[in-house]
Amino acid sequence: MTVRPWLRAHWVAVDVTIAVLFALLDTATTLIGASWWPERPGPLAWTLLGVQALACLSLAFRRRAPLTVVAVLGLFTLAVTLLISPAAALTPEHPGNIWAPLATALAAYGPIFYGKDRRTACLALALFTVIAARAWQPSLTSIGIGVSRTAVGPLLALYSDARRRLVCALTERAERAERExxxxxxxxxxxxxxxxxxxxxxxxxxxxxxxxxxxxxxxxxxxxxxxxxxxxxxxxxxxxxxxxxxxxxxxxxTAPEGDATPSVAGLAALAAESAAVGTPVELVEEGDRAFASPVVGRIAYRTVREALTNVRKHAPGSRVMVRVAYDENRLRLTVRNTPPTGRANSGLVSTGSGLGIAGLRRRIGIVDGTLSAGPTPDGGFSVEATLPAYIPTAMAEAAVRS
CATH class of the missing domain: 1.20.5 (Single alpha-helices involved in coiled-coils or other helix-helix interfaces)
Structure with a gap:
């Protein structure tokens, strides 16, 4: 599996990791005097340091609640600023620093890229920029660094959103041209x-x-x-x-009719048919069936049907496990049976051509998939197939004809 699909599949772990890293980074930069840390820290400073770490950890929710994350970091920055001036409860070692945590740069990315209301996101980021740059205490350094810290995220978000839309448009155009x-x-x-x-x-x-x-x-x-x-x-x-x-x-x-083979929705019926004739089948499906295109679904159906037919012929009395996993990029299929408890019927075995697996391997190879079949260490048999979730029209036509 490539890196990008893995990141999309484990985005919660990725966001939590990023939030922890920013919390550690901001804590470290604050302690070395790159932010609001006083020369002689007291209980208030240590308390604020813990609150800052919690505010940075809110980045874990930047996809689901981007405006909330901006509000949390903005309120923390405003609280630190007011405690420094006019409350004078905190005296930073370097008064010219920016009090906003480094996590604000990533937080500013969320409302534009993940938010649904672009106008509300812009208003929130404008207020966030005013707080980070301390516009009521104007200085070239604070305004320059504060604005740049809150502007980089939205600019990257606008670029990423425009690129995503362009890729989607080009993909749709290519698919439309191929269909035409x-x-x-x-x-x-x-x-x-x-x-x-x-x-x-x-x-x-x-x-x-x-x-x-x-x-x-x-x-x-x-x-x-x-x-x-x-x-x-x-x-x-x-x-x-x-x-x-x-x-x-x-x-x-008369134009030839399309392939009438059922798709993955018919796997449950296959399992029920096998159970009805004495071959128990346990079907486990993981993911969303919608990820599998119709042609891929029909190939998967044929694979399961052929595997179950072979089990009934060659492994009477065995139990079968069918596992199908769907994701955005591929379909993984495994049909595994336990060792047989009876002897195969020679008359039933002789009814086949012996080319079922070979035909499936050729059909799956046309769509750039893989098929492996062979005995398992416990005496059973396993058929494993990996298919792409989507295949181009020309390749799909070749698979249907085969």
Whole structure:
């Protein structure tokens, strides 16, 4: 699995880790005098240091409640500023520093990127900037550093949002172009089928019609009964050939129907069918079925069906575990059976072609998937397949045809 999908799948752990790192970073920078830390810290300073760490830990909620995180850090910064001046309860060692924690830079990113109301986010960030820059105590250093600290996050958020929208638009355009190309190719094939059907109908029908007419004439003019009987049989065969040709031309002129194989929604029915004939099946599905495209779902269904058929043939009395895991990038499928408790029926085993797994491996390989099948250490058998969640239209067409 690549790094980005892993981060998306474990975003809670990632956000908590980032929040802890910022809490440690801000604590360290405060203690070395890069912020509001006094030369002789007292109980108030140590209390504020703990409150600052808690405020930084609020970054763990920056996706779900970005405005709340900004409010927490803004209120802390305002409280420190008021305690320094005008309350004079705290005297920093370096009065020219910025009191806002470094976590404010990341907090300012959230309202623009994750928030739904862009206007409210801008107002909140403007107020946040005024507090961080101490606009009521104007100085070039405080205003410059304060504004830059709260502006970098929104600018990065705007860039990331614009890039995400552009990628989505380009992806949608590419998929639309691919669908249009597929439809044009399908239309060309349909027109070619109709043309060939028409030509075959015109040529073959003309010749066979002549044969039928000549056979009919021969039946009427033949001098003996044997010849008349043979001519009648020839005429009847020609008429039947015309009827069959008409049906065949109708089939050629009709667009082929799509693959009617059920998708992953039919896995439960497969499990129930196997249980009904004496092969208990436990089906476990993880994730959202919507991640699997229809073609991938049909391939997964075929894989499970073939595996369960082989279990019934070769491993009577065994129990089967079917596990399907869906995510944004791939579908993982495992069918594993326990060792058989009875002997396989030779008559039932001989009914198969022996090419089921090979055919599945070829079909799965077309869509850049993998299939492995083999015995397990406990004497059972396992079939494992990994399929991409989405495949391009051309590749899907090849998989359906195979």
């Amino acid at each position: 190309r597929h439809l044009l190719a399908e239309r060309a094939r349909t027109e070619e089928r109709a043309r060939l059907a028409g030509e075959m109908h015109d040529v073959v029908t003309h010749r066979v019609s002549l044969m039928v007419l000549q056979a009919g004439a021969l039946r009427m003019t033949a001098p003996d009964e044997t010849t008349r009987q043979a001519a009648e049989e020839l005429r009847a065969a020609g008429c039947q050939a015309l009827e069959e040709l008409r049906d065949l031309v109708g089939i050629l002129r």
